[in-house]
Amino acid sequence: MRILIRTSKWAVLARRLGSLAIPLTIVPVFMHRERFLESSVFLVVAAFACAVAALAVLSALIALVRLWHTGDQGWGKALSGLFFGLVCLAPFAYYGSQALRYPIVTDVATAPRGELPLIFEPDTINMQAPRVLGAQEQQRFFPNATTRTYPLDALQLFAIVEHLVEAQGWDIRQRREPGIGGSPGRINARIVTLAGWREEAVLRVQATPQGASVDMRSASIGAVHDLGSNGQRISQFLIALDGEVTAFMRDNPNINQPAIEEPEETGGTVGLDETG
Numbered sequence: 001m002r003i004l005i006r007t008s009k010w011a012v013l014a015r016r017l018g019s020l021a022i023p024l025t026i027v028p029v030f031m032h033r034e035r036f037l038e039s040s041v042f043l044v045v046a047a048f049a050c051a052v053a054a055l056a057v058l059s060a061l062i063a064l065v066r067l068w069h070t071g072d073q074g075w076g077k078a079l080s081g082l083f084f085g086l087v088c089l090a091p092f093a094y095y096g097s098q099a100l101r102y103p104i105v106t107d108v109a110t111a112p113r114g115e116l117p118l119i120f121e122p123d124t125i126n127m128q129a130p131r132v133l134g135a136q137e138q139q140r141f142f143p144n145a146t147t148r149t150y151p152l153d154a155l156q157l158f159a160i161v162e163h164l165v166e167a168q169g170w171d172i173r174q175r176r177e178p179g180i181g182g183s184p185g186r187i188n189a190r191i192v193t194l195a196g197w198r199e200e201a202v203l204r205v206q207a208t209p210q211g212a213s214v215d216m217r218s219a220s221i222g223a224v225h226d227l228g229s230n231g232q233r234i235s236q237f238l239i240a241l242d243g244e245v246t247a248f249m250r251d252n253p254n255i256n257q258p259a260i261e262e263p264e265e266t267g268g269t270v271g272l273d274e275t276g
Helices: 009-033 039-070 075-101 135-141 152-167 229-249
Strands: 107-109 148-150 169-178 185-190 200-210 210-219
Touching: 009 039, 009 075, 039 075, 107 135, 107 229, 148 229, 152 169, 152 185, 152 200, 152 210, 152 229, 200 229
Parallel strands: none
Antiparallel strands: 107 210, 148 210, 169 185, 185 200, 200 210
């Protein structure tokens, strides 16, 4: 008599759900980055993908338990469904941890926001009122997001800031060098996050009696929670700027030293008065 070994239906379901979760998680991200999906629709699709991935993991766990007791076939299908589900849940787990770690905020700045205006573009017209932190909260969560002052000329510092912005790969939308009369220089740059959210960074370089200072603002466009990205961006950029300025001053130790004037040569000799 031939004994038939069944394939677990839970294992088949886990494999199907896991295979479905992969494109549901990846494709909307590319569509959101290219603006084929609005942010509100993207959030709904992402929530659905998270639910499918969670069901894949749950089905795989049930299948593994039943396979252990019944001896049915389907170990490979159950394990693949578990793997696909966990891979798809990983980004949701990361962003969830960021949401628990940082307060709800969409705009972080080291100076009054009126001094660091965003560029007026169509996608900022309907932007919600920014969620901001108080001074003490910002200092607690982002202690490195503070104004920097360096013993450099404003134009020298602006060149370093612009080079660092370009190295970050940010899209510079507006650029204005510091003026001779002391007017500050400013750079507005647009950033697209990995998940496709649009954020804008504003950097101001201004002359001071001690040299020049740098202030920075980073804001999310149309988001409810930046998950700490804006504060982290300012902190990381300013720390990198500290390193760039330190290296520049190390390589150019006399960059701002006043020039020593050489004494003028005289054509004759100075004689002494003779007396007596």
